[in-house]
Amino acid sequence: MAGPGPARTARSVALLCFLVSCAALVDSRGGASRPSRQDLDVGLGGGGVGIGIGIGGGSPSSPSPTPPSSQPQPCDFENERLYRAYLVIQQFRSTVTCDPMGVTQSWSGTDVCSYKGFFCERPPNVTDRAIASVDFNGYMLQAGSLRGFVDSLPDLALFHANSNDFGGAVPALGGLQYFYELDLSNNKLAPAAFPADVLGLTNATFVDIRFNSFYGELPAGVFCKLPRVQAIFVNNNRFSGALPDNIGQSPVNYLSLANNRFTGEIPRSIARNAGTLLEVLFLNNSLSGCLPHELGLLEKATVIDAGANRLTGTIPASFACLRKVEQLNLAGNLLYGEVPDALCRLAFSNLKNLTLSDNYFTSLGSCCWDLIKEGRLNVDRNCIQWAPNQRSHEDCAKFLRQPKSCPVNNYVPCRSKYQSSSEPADDAAAEYRYRTYSALHP
Structure with a gap:
């Protein structure tokens, strides 16, 4: 069938304009109220114009029934705690802008404890289950x-979110009474000073904020306000300034300060960590001053890495007491003098790798030569006669002519005792089993 002709279309449009004008006239004279969008329904069809107008006077239409809500109700959940957690999760889900692994697709329904990344337990002295831990490690989620x-998860004890794209500031965690593990490493958190709210986590045992953009000085509270902390990883940020003098107040077992911009000396109070510190990384900063005698008092340490700094002086005799050390790196500093025979004898116990390259050592103890042959001692680019791959004579002479202010400390605070290790020497890949070295990778 042919469509409407031009004349018919013109008449339809004219009629429409006339009716609209009438409606406006009635309104202007204080008569019936102006028709709403629901009162005025105009449809243009292929066969003409259909017009329906209701202008006052008619019986009011009954209100449309409220559609049933599609959202779960509190009674649909195991308990009130999980219902409240559901609301928080759904709000957060709406802010996630990238989810390459489809993690958030599981965040629906009333079984909150089955959501991917969420884990439920019963809080102390509470019969109801609640969200106790969140583990987003490696999910690559993005949220502002x-x-x-x-x-907003009041029963949360652990939050792990390594390798995501979370931005903004560190949440205020002081109100979470059960909280004790925080991992925000390798994210896109807003550049800021050390998050002060973390210092209020008196139950914290694990604090990991590495691979972000935090800057400024490390507050002294890191070492005195976390009385239960076992691991502190702040490496690969932009922290600067001197290390707090009270570093020895902390009960920390694993401490990574590597790849920042710290300056000044290694605090001598570190001797007070002798009974607790197992691994410590000062690697790749701008630390200076004399290599402290107190490092040799860390009798339980298996890893001590102070490489790539500006430390100077001779190796203190106290280092002969590091009987449990397996990885000792002092490379890339300004150390000089003799590499003590007593230090190299640690290879008879647990020492697997001793790296002293890129310094200005001039001689080796007798046992040290054997370690070079075994590949367990690296003294490249020093000033040691007869050793391979050394600095030029001119380079060594220039450094050795400079005045030296560090005292030579020959005091050995432990009895000489060398015990053969029952463990075979590990190869270079073994460093990945050390927690602090593992923290150097995102």
Whole structure:
């Protein structure tokens, strides 16, 4: 069938304009109210114009029934705690802008404890289950902020979010009474000073904020306000300034300060960590001053890495007491003098790798030569006569002519005792079993 002709279309449009004008006239004279969008329904069809107008006077239409809500109700959940957690999770889900692994697809329904990345337990002295831990490690989720999410789960004890793209500031965690593990490593958190709210986590045992953009000085509270902390990883940020003098107050077992911009001396109070510190990384900063005698008092340490700094002086005799050390790196500093025979004898116990390259050592103890042959001692680019791959004579002479102010410390605070290790020497890949060295990788 042919469509409407031009004349018919013109008449239809004219009629429409006339009716609209009438409606406006009635309204202007204070008569019936102006028709709403629901009162005026105009449809243009292929066969003409259909017009329906209701202008006052008619019986009011009954209100449309409220459609049933599609959202779960509190009674649909195991308990009130999980219902409240559901609301928090759904709000956070709406802010996630990238989810390459489809993690958030599981965040629906009333079984909150089955959501991917969420784990439920019963809080102390509570019969109801609640969200106790969140583990987003490696999910690559992207969201502008974690505030209003982590800090709104009141029963949360652990939050691990390594290798995501979370931005914004660190959430305020002080109100979470059970919280003790925080991992925000390798994210896109807003550049800021050390998050002060973390210092209020008196139950914290694990604090990991590495691979972010935190800057400024490390507050002294890191070493005195976390009385239960076992691991502190702040490496690969932009922290600067001197290390706090009270570093020895901390009960920390694993401490990584590597790849920042710290300056000044290694605090001598570190001797007070002798009974607790197992691994410590000062690697790749701008630390200076004399290599402290107190490092040799860390009798339980298996890893001590102070490479790539500006430390100077001779190796203190106290280093002969590091009987449990397996990895000792002092490369890339300004150390000089003799590499003590007593230090190399640690290879008879647990020492697997001793790296002293890129310094200005001038001689070796007798046992040290054997370690070079075994590949367990690296003294490249020093000033040691007869050793391979050394600095030029001119380079060595220039350094050795400079005045030296560090005292020579020959005091050995332990009895000489060398015990053969029952463990075979590990190859270079073995460093990945050390927690602090593992922390150097995102």
